[in-house]
Amino acid sequence: MTVAWKLPEMVTEEKLIELYHQMWVIRFFDEKVDEFFAKGMIHGTTHLCVGQEATAAGVGALLTKEDKITGTHRGHGQCIAKGAEASRMMAELFGRATGYCKGKGGSMHIADLETGNLGANGIVGGGIPIAVGAALTSKMKNLGYVTVSYFGDGASNEGSFHEAVNMASIWNLPVIFFCENNQYGMSGPVKEMVNIENIADRAVGYGIPGVVVDGNNIFDVMLATEEAVNRAKRGEGPTLIEAKTYRYKGHSKSDGKKYRTREEEMDWRKNRDCIQFLEKALIEKGLITVEKARELEADAKKVIEDAVEFALNSPHPSMDTLEEDVYA
C-alpha cells in the first residue's frame, strides 16, 4: 500500500488523527465484544468487523449528520463512524434499557435515526432498497443529503441489490452503494460466488460509475467516497464503490474458519492492516509521534472500557416494555 497524501476537502489533518483514533475505537469495540461472547457474557450472535475499520471510518469522514446510512449485520464500525456512542451500542449488546434499541434489537439492529443511521440489517441485502427510498426522500423534498448503503460481497448476489441499483440509476438518486468486499460471504469465497474480477464491474450493467478501492487504505476510501458524494449532491446519481478488505475474525461467533488458511489471515494482518497503515503514514508525515500513537490507542481502549462499564451499570429493560412499540 502506498500513501497518496491527498485528502478530501472536508478532511483536515486534525480530522485524520481523529479517524485514526476512531479506527482503534472500532477495533477495540469488536475485540471486546468477541471476548465477552467467548466468556458467555453476551448472548445471541454477532458479526465482527475487525480488520475492516478503514471502510467505515473512511466513508463516515465524508458524511454530515444529515446524511444517512443503511448498514449491514457486520455493522458496529459503520454505526460508530456515523456518530453512534460506543457506550449505548455496548449497552444494546448487553441487552440493557440504555441501549440504542432498549435491548430489543441487539447487534444486528442497531439504529440511531438522530445521527442518520437507518439501521443495521440482519437480512443480507435488506438495507439496499431502503437506502434508495431514503435517497428518494432527499430528492423529492429537495433536502440535499446523500445516503450510503453498506453491503458485502455476498449481498451483491441478492436480487435486492440489482433491483435497487437499477432503480436508483434510472431516477438519478443521491445514493452511494458501498460494497465492503471482505472476500467471504460467510464461508463462500467471493471468487467462487461471482464470475467477474470486481463487483464494481456490475455498475456497467446499470449505467453508473463503478470504482474499486483498496479498502484498507483510508485515503483511497475517502477520495472515492468524496467523489461519489459530490456526484450525488450535483444530482448526477449513484455510484458503486467496491472496497477490497478482509475480516480477521470468522463470520460469526461459531465459525471455525475451515474455508481459509491461517497463512492468508496472517498475510492480511501483518502486511495490510488498515490501522497500522494509517499509523505509519501519520508518523512518516510527522503528524504524530510513536508515543502519541500509543497514547491515542490507549485512549481508544479507555473509551471501550468506559462503554463496558456504562453497559454493565445500566438497568435491564422492564418486562412491561415487552409488547411496546410494535405499532407507532
Next chain:
Amino acid sequence: MREITYLEAVREAMSQEMRINEDVFIMGEDIGVYGGAFGVTRGMIEEFGPERVRITPISEAAIAGASVGAAMTGMRPIMELQFSDFITIAMDQLVNQAAKNRYMFGGKGKVPMVVRTPSGSGTGAAAQHTQSLEAWVAHVPGLKVVQPSTAYDAKGLLKAAMDDDNPVVFYEHKLLYKASGEVPEEQYSIPLGVADVKREGTDVTIVATAIMVHKALEAAAELEKEGISVEVIDPRTLVPLDTETIIKSVKKTGKCIVVHEAVKFGGFGGEIASIIAESEAFDYLDAPIRRLGALWIPMPYHPEMEKAAIPQVPDIIQAVKDTVAFR
C-alpha cells in the same frame, strides 16, 4: 347521494389526499398513462405528474424497499403491487423490514406506508394471479391488514390507511372494482379495527371478508325467504381485528359461519373461529363453528373449476341450513 365504483373510490381517496398532503405519493408498475393493470390510477399522472405518480421498473423488492426507506425518512408512500400474488417478491421488505423496524429499533422511527394490491379470483388468470394470501401478512406483528368490500368502505378505509403511521396492506378485490355504491364526495375516514354489521339477523352469524361479504348477503336474502334470519359481519380489517363486534353477534345468535375466499386450511377463518371459541361466546354456541374457504388446490384456470374452488352462494346457504339444523 351519488354513486361511484369501488375503483373510483380508491382513486378518489388517493387523489384527494395527494392534493392536500405533499408527502403522499404513489409508485408502482405501469401506473402512469397506462393507469395501472386495473386502471385504478388512470388520470393521476396527468394531475400530479411523474414525480408523485412514479412508474417503477418491474422490481417488487425495490418498490417495497424504497417505500420503506422513503417512509422512514418523512414521506408517506403508497405502493401499488400489480397483483397481490407478487407480494412473494416484496416479502422481505414488508415482513423483515417494514413490520419490524420500529420494534427492533426500540420504538424509534415509523414506517407510514400503504401497500395497495388487487387480490382474488374470478378473472381466469389462474394460479399465480388470483390468490388471497392475506393470512400471511396478518400473521406478522407490525403490519396492518385491510380488506374493503364496498366502495364506501374502500374510500374511508384507504384514508385511514394513508393517515396511519404504520405499514398497511390494503387488499382490493378485482371483482369488486366495478361494484358501485353511495360514496360521499368529501374525505372521510373509517377507523381501522371497526367491523361493520352489513345485515342484522338473529339466527346465525356469518363473518365474511371481501367479496364473500356480497355472497353472504345474497345467501342471507335467500334464507330469509325460508324464515332464517342471518346476521352478516364484515370485519373490514383483519389487523387490527374488531373481536368485540364478532363476539357480541355470536352471543346473540349462538351460531357462526366464517367465510373467506382464501384457502380454508391455515386461513384467517381459523383465527376468527378460535377467537370465538376462546371467548365468552363459547358458552352461547348451539352448534360447531363452521369455516368455508377455498379448496386445498392452486387456483385452476377453467372457469367452472375456478368457481368450484371457492365458496359460492349455494355453499353458504347449505352451511347455514346445516348449522341451524344442528342438534
